Amino acid sequence: MSATSPAKLNPAKRSTFRQGLLRFRKEAFFQYMALTGGVFLLVFSYLPMFGIVMAFQDFDPAKGYIFSRFVGWYHFWMLFSDDAFWVSARNSVILSVAKFALTFVSPIILALLLNELRPSFFKKFVQTASYLPYFISWVVIASMATTFFSGGADGILNPLLVKFGMLKEAIPFLTYPGYYQVITVLLDVWKFTGFSAIIYIAAMAGIDHEVIEASIVDGTTRFQRVYKITLPMIQNTIVVILILGIGSMFTGGLGGSNFNYGYLLGNTLNMSASDVMDTYILRMGLQLGRFSFAAAAGLLLSTISLILVFLANWVAKKIDRDEQAIF
């Protein structure tokens, strides 16, 4: 921040510096609060960014950043020649796109369904219940999924499917890469639909009731009202959520479901589908100690996320909704 680097010799600049100092003192209370936040971000967000330099070194924790040997793009070439990296990158893309698409659509559908009901205990109950999964930890979800899709007699899905003759014998779903993909996408729908619907339900509640009543008098059908009135009226909300979604599609990162399911539900049998970039980075870095190599992969992941954010922002500007652009 430029407050600490005044131009010393120029008298005019110097007086602006003095004015700045006075102003700083006047608003010191606010400045210190903002500065504490700045220092915090400097340490926990910016130091790691500078730490990326290790991706271009043979980083040795004992030597530190300054004395470790510089190797340029070496780790990136190693990364690109590792088949497991490409598998994890492919899985990240497939899972992210599928989750993004489904968890974008499902809350809108739930909100539309709830919007069709008159206020009642049932409506309130469904809505409240639908948030519940959002508050449940990844580990518990992984635990419940293990039970639900278990191939043993104590599972839930398998005995049902066998009973109704849809399967000849139980399948331990989570050990198959293909089923793993479907299941984790569905788990995301399960976890996020209710909570994400809140915003749409609020937007629908804001629609002027007279418009709808007028259209009923004009003899519109229910589906016409949904397509011609409700959806167009919440279009802005949908676009905002869509744009925010593209931007954070990959930044789910370690809080995101790709990583959590990959780590918690991943096993040697489904690894070809469950190993994503985040799990790959963690395995290489913290478990195998290939810090520089893993940091290089991490830099790629962060860069992809950043590109997606810019893309989302560009889309927002393109469709001429300035207020929806992030910057």
Place this chain on the structure above:
Amino acid sequence: MKKSLGEKIADVLIYAVLIIILIVTLYPFYNSLVLSFNNGHDSNLGGVYFYPRMFTLENYRRAMDNNLMGGAMTVTVARTLIGAATSVLFTAAVAYGLSKQDLMFRRTYIVIGIITMYFSGGIIPFYFVLKYLGLLDTFMVFIIPSLLSFWNVILFMSFFRTIPAPLLESARIDGAHEVFIFARIVLPLSVPIIATIALMNGIGQWSSWFDSQFFTTNPHLKTLQLILYEIIALAAGQERLKQQLGITNDTASYTIESVRYATMMISIGPVILIYPFIQKYFAKGMLIGAVKG
């Protein structure tokens, strides 16, 4: 107004779909609850769906007997309370500083903050920052790094904008100190957003396992969720081992699986009990976020 046949069919369909959604949402919880009260070996035979067939409290007894359980409970409760309280206060303070419209360097601060929302150094360099700061393997690694997220700063800032400026101005004219204004006027007016962020951070703390797994090695710093994860991994391993060894009948009334259900219920119990009361705050917070967009 009379409904046509089509409308009635649509109504029935909507109710049917919502009831299915309700079942899919709630049944896994109910089933886990039932299994947590059922004899573990009996559960393995299958068919326990709606009520415990062989009721037992042994699973809970075993879950609580876990050597690490007491410690994990303490760590989890402590990080939830301390983490939620400190992070919300720190975030509020930083956001209040930045909410002063004519603050010198305000734009610079905000740009610095926004960059952190969209770009990160990644987990490996972050790990080394924690290492060099001496935070690894301490309780503080659960608290300090999660003190501030700029997303929440923005939520707070947009809330502070709704506080009428003349209110604060008149307090200033009356000679109130800025600290007083912040602590006694601004914070009490911000209860909805404070509750929202505190609860979100609290739930995040309660649910976390990642930092406990990768940033600590001391078994006494394990969180509830990590213990649960270890039981899941153990149960899967033991199941394989039993099959390999051909063990079919155990005499104990519990299995690792059934203890897992009990541990799981202990870990989600508090969340299920409080969330119906707090969800309206979440809904509000979500909307504040959306207004900002």
